[in-house]
Amino acid sequence: MTTLIIVESPGKVGKISSFLGSDFKVMASVGHVRDLPKKGMGIDAPNFLLNYEPTERGEGVIAKLKAQVKQSDRVLLATDPDREGEAIAWHLAEALNLKKRERITFGAITKDKVLAAIADAHEIDMNKVHAQEGRRALDRIIGYRVSPALSSRTGLMLGAGRVQSPAVRLVVDREREIEAFKVTQHFGVDLVFNNEDQTTWKAAWNTKPHIAEGESYLLDKALAERVAGIKSVTVTKYENGEKSRAPSAPFTTSTLQQAAGTRLKFKPKKTMDLAQKLYEQGAITYHRTDSPNMDVEGMADIASYAESVNWPLSEKKRTWKSKEGAQEGHEAIRPSHAADLDLGETEDEKKLYRLIWERAIASQLQDAVYAVRTVELSGDVDGLPVAFNATGRTLVKPGWLAVYGDDEPDEDSEKESSNPIPQLAEEMPLAVDKGLMLSKKTKPPTRYKETTLVAEMERLGIGRPSTYAAILENISNRAYIVSDEKGYLRPSEIGSTVRDGLVNNFAFVNLDYTRTLEEQLDDIAEGKTSYYDVVSSAWAALDQELEKLNQVEFKIAHPCPECGKALGRRNGQYGPFWSCTGYPECKISLPDEKGKPGVKKAPPAPTGIPCPECGKDLARRQGEKKSKVKGVKPRKYDFYSCTGYPKCDKKFNTGPDGKPILTE
Incomplete structure (x- = not known):
C-alpha cells in the first residue's frame, strides 16, 4: 500500500521522507496551485463566488501529482498548519479530484510529530478555508475597485490595499507629527558624589515641585543653575532591597521579526525566509503563530536540557497572556529539541536559530535578581527646599540571564546603570563633589523602522504577523515609503497622496478596521458567520464610499491642458503616453517624456x-x-x-x- 503525502515546500520533502518507509512518497505543491486570475477581479457579484484557475507553475505541479495519485492507495494533504495551508489543501483536493480528502498537520517536523499526525488524519476544515477565501476576496475587491478610482481621480497609477494602506497611513501620519512638533528646551540637574574607591555615583534633581502650572518641563534655566551650585545635601531616605526581572515570552511571529531586526539587523522578509528554512529542516516549531506559550512537550524538553546544564528552572510553569485577537492554533516558536545548540545551514540561519533558542530556553528559567539601593536626598537653595533621587543595582542571581552570558538582549536591557551608591544612613550629611546643570530639548516622535512599524501594526491589529513582511515589501516596492541610510521610514509624495485620498473616505484605512475584520474572519473560521455575509457587507460599504470619492478635491499632479482633469500615464502599443482621465468627453493625448507629460508635436504645415x-x-x-x-x-x-x-x-x-x- 502506497501513501502519497503532499506538503507545501520542497524543502520539507527530504526531512519527512527520512522518517518514513518505502511505502510513503512525499511530494510538494510548492505553495498554491490555483489562484484568482491575473487579469480581472475573478469574483462574481452578487454571490461573490471566486473563479479559480491553475497558476502558471501550478499546471505542471498538478499534472505530476495526478500521475502519482493514480499510483497511490492513499493521499494525505500535509500543507502548513494555518488557514492558508488549509486552503491549499482544499485546492489540491479539488484540482486532483480526490474522493477522500484526508488532512494532517504537525507543528514541528520531527519523527514523532509526523507519525502522530499520520495516525490522526482528519477532514479539511472548510470553515478555515472560507475564512482564507474571505481575506483573499476582500483584498481583491478593495484593490480592484478602489485602485482604479483613486488612479483616475489623481492621474497617478495608485494602489489601495486593505492592510498596505493603513501601514502607509502610519508612516505618513508619523512624518506629519514630526513636522508639526515644536521643540521645548528644558533643564535638570545631576549631583555627582565621589566614593573612596575612585568610583562616582549620581543623584537626579526632582523637578516636579518646581514646574510652572500648565507646563510639562522645568523651563527656568536660572533656577537650574542655582540648584547645580548646591554644596551639601542630607540623606532623608535610604533603603536596600531586591528586584526580580522576569524573562520575556518565547517568540511569536511578530516578536521574532522585531528582535531579529533589532539584534541581527534582518528585515522582516529575510527573517521569515530564514525561519521557513529552519522549520523545513526540523530545527524549530512552526514559525507563523500568535501564541507566546509553548506546549507541555516543549516545556518538558527545555526543562530536561536546563537540568542537564544546572540552569535554575522557574518554580512555576510560565505562561503569558496573548494579545487581543490572537490566533493561538500553534505554540510559540521554539527549538524542536533544546539539546541542539547549533542548527542551520547558513550563517544567517544559525544566527536566527540561536536567537530563537536563547529566547525559548530563557523563558523557562528563574528570574534574575538584583540588589537594589535607593536614596532620597534633600537640600536648600537660598531658602528653597530641593530633593534628589538615586537608584543603583547589582546582579546577585543571574537566573535566565545565564543563557545570554554577556550578550544581554537589547530589548530587555534597562536604562538603570549600576550607579555604585555606598553604604549610607538617614540624616547623614553629604558633600556634593560636582553639580551638573542639564540642558535638554524635547524630541519629536521617532520615525518608524521596519521593526517598529511591525510592532505598531501588531498593537493596532492591522494584518496578521505572517503578512507583515509582505506588507512592508509591497509598500516599499511601490515607493509609497522609502528607507533612509539608517533604516528610518519616510513617506514619498505619492504615499502621502494615497493616504489623503483614502482617509475619511474609506473605512478600510481606519486603524481599527482591520482588527474588526480579523474578528469577522475568525468568526468565519469558527462557523459563527458566513463568507457571504462578511464579503457582501464590505462590497455594499464600498459602493457608498466610491460615490464619496468623486466629491474629494485632489491635488492633481498633471492637469489636462484642455479640461483641467487629471492626466494619466498609460502603456500603449509603442510605449507609455498620457491621456485625459475625462475620456471619452476629452480625447487629448500627450507623449511621455521621462515619466511626465510631454508636448504634443504640432501638425505639419x-x-x-x-x-x-x-x-x-x-x-x-x-x-x-x-x-x-x-x-x-x-x-x-x-x-x-x-x-x-x-x-x-x-x-x-x-x-x-x-x-x-x-x-x-
Missing part, C-alpha cells in the same frame, strides 16, 4: 498642394516609428496625407524630388 480627392491641402509627414519589438531600430517614414482627415484619409508616397506622387 499645409504645403499648398491640393488633395486630388477633396481639394484640401496636403501635409508632408516625416519621422521615425518605434518598433514594438525590443532591440529593433525605429523605421523612418516620409509621406503626404490630407489635412481633411478623418473625412478624407488619402495618403501619398513621397517621390525622389520630395513632392507627393499623385498618380498611380
Whole structure:
C-alpha cells in the first residue's frame, strides 16, 4: 500500500521522507496551485463566488501529482498548519479530484510529530478555508475597485490595499507629527558624589515641585543653575532591597521579526525566509503563530536540557497572556529539541536559530535578581527646599540571564546603570563633589523602522504577523515609503497622496478596521458567520464610499491642458503616453517624456498642394516609428496625407524630388 503525502515546500520533502518507509512518497505543491486570475477581479457579484484557475507553475505541479495519485492507495494533504495551508489543501483536493480528502498537520517536523499526525488524519476544515477565501476576496475587491478610482481621480497609477494602506497611513501620519512638533528646551540637574574607591555615583534633581502650572518641563534655566551650585545635601531616605526581572515570552511571529531586526539587523522578509528554512529542516516549531506559550512537550524538553546544564528552572510553569485577537492554533516558536545548540545551514540561519533558542530556553528559567539601593536626598537653595533621587543595582542571581552570558538582549536591557551608591544612613550629611546643570530639548516622535512599524501594526491589529513582511515589501516596492541610510521610514509624495485620498473616505484605512475584520474572519473560521455575509457587507460599504470619492478635491499632479482633469500615464502599443482621465468627453493625448507629460508635436504645415480627392491641402509627414519589438531600430517614414482627415484619409508616397506622387 502506497501513501502519497503532499506538503507545501520542497524543502520539507527530504526531512519527512527520512522518517518514513518505502511505502510513503512525499511530494510538494510548492505553495498554491490555483489562484484568482491575473487579469480581472475573478469574483462574481452578487454571490461573490471566486473563479479559480491553475497558476502558471501550478499546471505542471498538478499534472505530476495526478500521475502519482493514480499510483497511490492513499493521499494525505500535509500543507502548513494555518488557514492558508488549509486552503491549499482544499485546492489540491479539488484540482486532483480526490474522493477522500484526508488532512494532517504537525507543528514541528520531527519523527514523532509526523507519525502522530499520520495516525490522526482528519477532514479539511472548510470553515478555515472560507475564512482564507474571505481575506483573499476582500483584498481583491478593495484593490480592484478602489485602485482604479483613486488612479483616475489623481492621474497617478495608485494602489489601495486593505492592510498596505493603513501601514502607509502610519508612516505618513508619523512624518506629519514630526513636522508639526515644536521643540521645548528644558533643564535638570545631576549631583555627582565621589566614593573612596575612585568610583562616582549620581543623584537626579526632582523637578516636579518646581514646574510652572500648565507646563510639562522645568523651563527656568536660572533656577537650574542655582540648584547645580548646591554644596551639601542630607540623606532623608535610604533603603536596600531586591528586584526580580522576569524573562520575556518565547517568540511569536511578530516578536521574532522585531528582535531579529533589532539584534541581527534582518528585515522582516529575510527573517521569515530564514525561519521557513529552519522549520523545513526540523530545527524549530512552526514559525507563523500568535501564541507566546509553548506546549507541555516543549516545556518538558527545555526543562530536561536546563537540568542537564544546572540552569535554575522557574518554580512555576510560565505562561503569558496573548494579545487581543490572537490566533493561538500553534505554540510559540521554539527549538524542536533544546539539546541542539547549533542548527542551520547558513550563517544567517544559525544566527536566527540561536536567537530563537536563547529566547525559548530563557523563558523557562528563574528570574534574575538584583540588589537594589535607593536614596532620597534633600537640600536648600537660598531658602528653597530641593530633593534628589538615586537608584543603583547589582546582579546577585543571574537566573535566565545565564543563557545570554554577556550578550544581554537589547530589548530587555534597562536604562538603570549600576550607579555604585555606598553604604549610607538617614540624616547623614553629604558633600556634593560636582553639580551638573542639564540642558535638554524635547524630541519629536521617532520615525518608524521596519521593526517598529511591525510592532505598531501588531498593537493596532492591522494584518496578521505572517503578512507583515509582505506588507512592508509591497509598500516599499511601490515607493509609497522609502528607507533612509539608517533604516528610518519616510513617506514619498505619492504615499502621502494615497493616504489623503483614502482617509475619511474609506473605512478600510481606519486603524481599527482591520482588527474588526480579523474578528469577522475568525468568526468565519469558527462557523459563527458566513463568507457571504462578511464579503457582501464590505462590497455594499464600498459602493457608498466610491460615490464619496468623486466629491474629494485632489491635488492633481498633471492637469489636462484642455479640461483641467487629471492626466494619466498609460502603456500603449509603442510605449507609455498620457491621456485625459475625462475620456471619452476629452480625447487629448500627450507623449511621455521621462515619466511626465510631454508636448504634443504640432501638425505639419499645409504645403499648398491640393488633395486630388477633396481639394484640401496636403501635409508632408516625416519621422521615425518605434518598433514594438525590443532591440529593433525605429523605421523612418516620409509621406503626404490630407489635412481633411478623418473625412478624407488619402495618403501619398513621397517621390525622389520630395513632392507627393499623385498618380498611380
